[in-house]
Amino acid sequence: MNNLNKTLSIELGDYIVIQRQKYTKLQKFSQLDGTTKLGKEELELRGILKQPYGSTFKMCPKESTKRGGRGSQRQNTLQLCTETELRNIRDILGISESGADNRNIRDNGESQSLGPVDIELLRESCNESTEIIKKIVENSKTFHEKTAYSQEKYLKKKEKKYFEFVKIHRPTIRLITEIYFRQDAEKIMSIRMDTLSQIISYSGVCGLGDYLLYESGTNGLLPASILNSIGAQTDATLVHMHPGNIPQKQALLALNLPEEQQNRCISVNIYSVLREFYRIHKNESEDKNTIITGTETNELTHNEYVSSADKESNQSTDNGCILTADMEAAEPSCKKQKLSEIEAEGSNKVVADVIKNDAAENSATPPLKWQNENSRACKLMAKKFDSLVIAAREHPASILKELLCFVKPSRPVVVFSLCKEALTELYVELKTESKVTNLHLTGNWLRMYQILPNRSHPEVNMSGNNGYLLCGYTVS
Incomplete structure (x- = not known):
């Protein structure tokens, strides 16, 4: 360094x-x-x-x-x-x-x-x-x-x-973590340096693949750590989901990363991007159904039209209705009048459509940044991710169930929580559903030591609870 x-x-x-x-x-x-x-x-x-x-x-x-x-x-x-x-x-x-x-x-x-x-x-x-x-x-x-x-x-x-x-x-992940932890550990969910290193190690983050992260307030420490592990000369991408309107990126900005590397972090609101993703896929499924049902409807309409025309002709013949010479003479003029009305109406409709489209193009505003981020994230969600990391202040069970379907098979899943009971309940649920295998729940305990000649001893003051980790691998 x-x-x-x-x-x-x-x-x-x-x-x-x-x-x-x-x-x-x-x-x-x-x-x-x-x-x-x-x-x-x-x-x-x-x-x-x-x-x-x-x-x-x-x-x-x-x-x-x-x-x-x-x-x-x-x-x-x-x-x-x-x-x-x-x-x-x-x-x-x-x-x-x-x-x-x-x-x-x-x-x-x-x-x-x-x-x-x-x-x-x-x-x-x-x-x-x-x-x-x-x-x-x-x-x-x-x-x-x-x-x-x-x-x-x-x-x-x-x-x-x-x-x-x-x-x-020069700011590094270690220095930033130590500063934040000393100033106010609650602002980074009490994530200590040893816990952070285990999260990065268990999640398998490297310069290849796409990664999904959900965190509910760590001052940008987790996205900064993952982006730092991804590196600069790679094509990997991180989708950073958060519950608020504005993502926390203090630690990410403090790393002084190049703009190209910062752009690999796509920060989106979890509720907004999920709604956008399901809306897109719902529209796609509806379009496919419309194409199929629309063809069948046209065929039925044509058959009904033919059959109804035959019935009308038979009915008119049976009733003995005879076209007179005056009616035959008036038919071409009526047809010409209807054709002219149809042409005039059609031309007016075309002009109206052109004006309407021009007005729409002129009034259309470019999409906002969060809309672009949602679109980028939805494309990656359709392809699925190579890893999932969750650091939640709330109960992580519902979040994991919602995001687990976006992870490829045989990929690591890491869940961090300050509450051991929440991860214990999640452990039992995942064991029952058999969606994640090789599950293990761990708690970290770290004590610093002073190493000096003839004066090596543990430090008197040490931190208490620093959270728990639940790790495993997805099953196809």
Whole structure:
């Protein structure tokens, strides 16, 4: 990923990920004079233009905001860092002495001789965070008595508070998922990175085929992940069904994908596209029936006409009706008059039809975007899909039953839900109907570990419920 970052440069209009220490933030670089906020720091983004992704920038405070006082917003410009400025803080300070253990250290609040006011004045006078940390270390009475691990932990804590470097990353699925999950997990249905990777793996998404997705609110995370797995140089297509009027595409836009790849995602309202699909197929079936029944009706009408004409001629003969010479003479003139009336009426009708068609063509408006998307989706639904993924906040049973007929045989089906009971009921129904085989219901449990020399341990805080997956394969 680092090699890819170095080959791309930051352009105006791109989404970027700003990292300071362990904190990451998704931001759109939409204006040259745009700014972003990181805590009490306000950063001007002008300096990152045309710089390669993965670069580290130094926060340089502006002179006008150095003495802004406590609680005020500090404005900073960004300047590209050199390799010497990115050295370890321990190496910069030249710390080599440490204690054997911490048994004689007492946390009585008197180990630091500098007070809050002194540190704030020091922060206003110093331009670099290393100088501030150096002064704090020099005025600490117990720093050199701490073990090397405790010293490093102390420096990390001070770095986090006075750290002056930020790193600009190119948005990826992993970074976007971590940011959304940390900010508000409910907005992405609590889909964690490990759960997302299993959804993509079980669904068999690749650069070939057409895929069907239904999701009811993940900020565009699922369509972005599937489209990212499809790749750029492919002909695969994704039909993204959603229950609302406007699809959520925040994560999809944040990936900065080329327009050609974004156009492979067809976003449609599930109710609208199903209604359109069944209407088209109903009209096709009615047209076929009309052609068949229309031919039979014409034949019957002709036979009835012939038989009725024979009956009338026989009846007139039996009644002894004789045509007179005057009637015979009047017949040609009547025929000519009727023919002229028919011709006049026909010409008027043709003219009226032409005017009507011209008016219809002039008043016809081009189809809207959602109508075009529905038409594209209906064509793919008639061909059927190579995979089906459902991530529903509601009960997924009715949705799966409605969409299962659009999946080819022996293709994967993946259903995600935050409720285990809903997937258990669906599991029993599918087992009974024998429409999906190789069913398995799983729940994910992930715990992060810190891996450091002599300090490997699980993290104290971890997420709880992150949903359940029901997977299987369609049966012909």
